[in-house]
Amino acid sequence: MPKIIVEVMPKEVLLDPAGKSVNNALHRKGHKAITAVRIGKRIELHFDRPITEKDLADAREIGENFLSNGVIEDVVKISQEN
Amino acid sequence: MKIGVVTFPGTLDDRDAARAVRLAGGQAVSLWHADTNLHKVDAVVLPGGFSYGDYLRCGAIAAQAPVMQSIIKAANGGLPVLGICNGFQVLVESHLLPGGLIRNEHQHFICRDQKLIVESTTTAWTNQFTLNQEITIPLKNGEGGYIATDETLKRLEGEGLIALRYKEVNPNGSMNDIAGLRNERGNVLGLMPHPEHAVEPGFGPDTPVAMRSGTDGLKFFTSVINSLVNA
Numbered sequence: 001m002p003k004i005i006v007e008v009m010p011k012e013v014l015l016d017p018a019g020k021s022v023n024n025a026l027h028r029k030g031h032k033a034i035t036a037v038r039i040g041k042r043i044e045l046h047f048d049r050p051i052t053e054k055d056l057a058d059a060r061e062i063g064e065n066f067l068s069n070g071v072i073e074d075v076v077k078i079s080q081e082n
Numbered sequence: 083m084k085i086g087v088v089t090f091p092g093t094l095d096d097r098d099a100a101r102a103v104r105l106a107g108g109q110a111v112s113l114w115h116a117d118t119n120l121h122k123v124d125a126v127v128l129p130g131g132f133s134y135g136d137y138l139r140c141g142a143i144a145a146q147a148p149v150m151q152s153i154i155k156a157a158n159g160g161l162p163v164l165g166i167c168n169g170f171q172v173l174v175e176s177h178l179l180p181g182g183l184i185r186n187e188h189q190h191f192i193c194r195d196q197k198l199i200v201e202s203t204t205t206a207w208t209n210q211f212t213l214n215q216e217i218t219i220p221l222k223n224g225e226g227g228y229i230a231t232d233e234t235l236k237r238l239e240g241e242g243l244i245a246l247r248y249k250e251v252n253p254n255g256s257m258n259d260i261a262g263l264r265n266e267r268g269n270v271l272g273l274m275p276h277p278e279h280a281v282e283p284g285f286g287p288d289t290p291v292a293m294r295s296g297t298d299g300l301k302f303f304t305s306v307i308n309s310l311v312n313a
Contacts, residue, residue, distance in 0.1 A: 021189075066138075069139055069175070071174075071230060071231070072139075072182045072184055
């Protein structure tokens with residue numbers, strides 16, 4: 001199934017509470033080499049036809065204006081699977 | 083005076099907001115998220131809760147709801163709109179107010195009676211307060227940390243758009259102790275604490291006079307009725 005994948009991450013400068021909690025748990029399990037964990041979102045947009053250039057442009061617009069909030073998050077990647 | 087109170091899926095405090103409107107002397111009109119008709123209301127309250135389960139981001143999906151498209155248009159035309167807690171989040175996600183709200187700094191949900199300073203009394207929702215008046219109303223949120231770019235913060239401070247600031251305790255890590263914001267025109271106000279829970283003696287915050295006698299929240303609602311009468 002063709003899909004566009006939008007990946008959203010909290011901004012670098014922001015504390016990511018979920019990531020911090022997971023990092024603490026990993027350290028308790030002994031994974032001391034991991035210095036930080038950050039958790040974002042992977043959002044898949046599914047299509048039942050081949051993806052067009054317009055779909056990708058729309059996904060970029062949707063990603064910037066709805067799937068992420070530019071004050072706190074960045075769209076880090078938009079990719080496509082056919 | 084007809085004041086609309088919006089119900090989204092997951093809204094919790096619509097009944098309390100409607101009750102506050104009635105106690106202030108207004109007529110509360112229920113507005114439904116899927117209905118673009120604002121039923122000729124004179125003002126709108128976006129109440130607290132967890133609209134759409136806080137999916138994606140708090141307030142983000144509500145900002146796209148049919149009723150919000152009408153409210154955004156009307157607010158840009160001067161209709162008074164008050165966003166409380168989740169309603170504040172809806173206002174920032176609708177770009178009616180700048181910035182964003184993130185998880186509380188200490189990562190816990192917080193519920194307390196909160197002291198605030200009213201720093202702007204020229205809005206539709208705060209004109210019955212005196213400048214720099216200290217008030218106490220309940221605060222209850224998990225994602226109430228106000229955040230904005232340095233440039234936005236500078237503008238908010240410079241233009242006097244910070245309507246309410248936390249006093250003594252900053253409960254959620256909000257930048258510049260911001261508890262509530264107004265827009266330039268003064269018709270839109272968003273705040274994290276809940277004025278609708280401090281409108282009736284016996285059910286409000288404790289005061290030095292008596293337990294649960296605090297009614298500081300009522301003035302938000304009498305303010306809008308006053309502004310509409312004098313409009």
